[in-house]
Amino acid sequence: MTQEARTSANTRILLCHTDSPEFSAVFAVATPIPDASGIAHVVEHLVFRSSTRYPEAHNLFAALALLPVKINATTLAGITYYFVETEHERLFYQALEFVYAGLIHCTYRSDDIKREKDGVIFQELTFRERQPGYEAHITDLMAEGRHTEAVAGGFSGGLAQLNESAINTYKATCYSPQNITLLMNNGDIHNVTTLLDIAAAQESIRPYTNYKTGDGNFGDNNCASESAGQKQRPTNTNDSNTTSKVQPRPEQSKMLSEGIAALIEYFINEGMQTDSADSSNYENTVISVPFEYLNSSRVALFPPIMTNNQASFVREAKSSGQFPFNTLPSLPKYVLNNWERFHPFLQVKNAHNDWYYAFPMADKILPRLEALLMREKFWSPRISGDCYAQGIGLHEQNVVVYAINDAAAANRKAFCEQLRAQLFDV
Known part of the structure; x- marks a missing residue:
């Protein structure tokens, strides 16, 4: 039996009982791939970078080291999944609030974007691009017509063309609360709804209003300052569209647990992977792969962050003395x-x-x-x-x-x- 609830900002929550004894959850967000810039991948990283409630950039890493919880994410061809899993119910609720706060957080400092995009993600992509067979794998995906799957993560040489305005606009539109679905296999759905409402209030998210949208609009967007009729899809210097069908199953290398895998299968089998609010803008065109963007030698080094700020999410989770x-x-x-x-x-x-x-x-x-x-x-x-x-x-x-x-x-x-x-x- 499945229970359903909605937050005041219209995020959908589904309690789908599985055989896993752990507390598992998946946030699913429709994230269109407009080009080969890696914009959806960049935004995935920024979700964990900061939020109003948890501003410290190291919260996720401290949590993985110090708490009995698993938190991860993956960006695929048209959808991004965020995973939470733990054996502890109270920690489960706190982790859901932590991730949701990052999901609906709207704007980021220029320094944070540069460190993630031109630093961390550049290092990640050059790491992947030097693996044997990587370019051949991308070529095979393109030959099979799986264009968005081939380019979803971006390429090291193309990140410099991705501007901050496009990133903030993409985040504010595609990650509006009503575009987010939460699936969980255990826990109190009403308690979770209340916690997510609190997180939304702290991010100054207004209660949902179902605005009518037209071509080029993303729909109701709590984050952006424009009215609903003025919102435009993100633009970028290498902007083209996509036709590839969403491939929403994460790769095996993510080592999904039984509980997480069951929730994703439920999401897929029930046909719940809705199009993003601007899906009409991404149809009937093809993305090309700029192979000259692979294996870039450009490396950006930034001044080191050497502050002693503590991880507020971990501090709150440990305040009960349970861990x-x-x-x-x-x-x-x-x-x-x-x-x-x-x-x-x-x-x-x-x-x-x-x-x-x-x-x-x-x-x-x-x-x-x-x-x-x-x-x-x-x-x-x-x-x-x-x-x-x-x-x-x-x-x-x-x-x-x-x-x-x-x-x-x-x-x-x-x-x-x-x-x-x-x-x-x-």
Whole structure:
């Protein structure tokens, strides 16, 4: 039996019971792919960058390190999924509020956009583009007519052409609350509705009004300052349209849990993947792949973020005292495949600017380590925009800090030595 509710801003919530004992949820947002710029991918990153309620850029990373919760997202050909999963009901509600606040947050500082677009996402795309067979895979997708699937994430050489105005407009229109669907398999749907209403109020989202829309309009948009009849679809320097059918199943590499996979299948099988509010603008044309945009050598380095602001989402979640810090997540397969052994107190890096720094796990360092993980300064390589990914994990009683495709990898020795000094008084 499925229960349904609507928030005051008209976000649809569905409680679809599955066999999974965990609390699982999927936010689904229709995100059209207007060109090969990667705009939907950029906005996916910005959702986790900040919100009015949770302004710190490192909230997601601190949460994954310090809380028993999984939060992730993926941008596909015409739809973006955001995942939340945990065994703890109260934390589940807090995580849903955290993600929803980011989804409906409307505008971003120029510095935040540049660090994500020209820093993090550039590093991610160059990482993917150097993988064997990547260009051949894109060519095959295009030959099969799967154009939006081929270009949804963008390409490293094309990011510079994507302007901030287009990004903010795309976010404000495609992520209007009524364009968001939440599916959950456990929990109190009425409690969740109330929490999302609170988040919307904090983002100054007005109650939903069903404005009539015409060609070129996105519909009711709480974020933008224009009236409904004035809203235009995002424009960009490389703007073209798309015909490809939405392929809403995330790739297997996302390692979806049983609960998340079941919710996505329900979403697909029930035919709930509605077109975005501007779908008529994206029909009957074809996107080309600018192969000259692959493997760009342009690297943008930004001033490091070295503040000690704490992760407000994690602080609130831990305020109940339910989640003492006594463990760390496992290392991702990519890190384990790079290094068979982890040598303590050495910064070890490879030719692709991936690096790790390991040290023995000990109970006496846990309070200090927790304090470090709560601060923006620890996550500086990632939130400053230097690397594709930064994380921390436990492997064979070694704590391993790592970064993937870090443009400043050669300069991280001081970062690692400072980490050791703060934890071990050396």
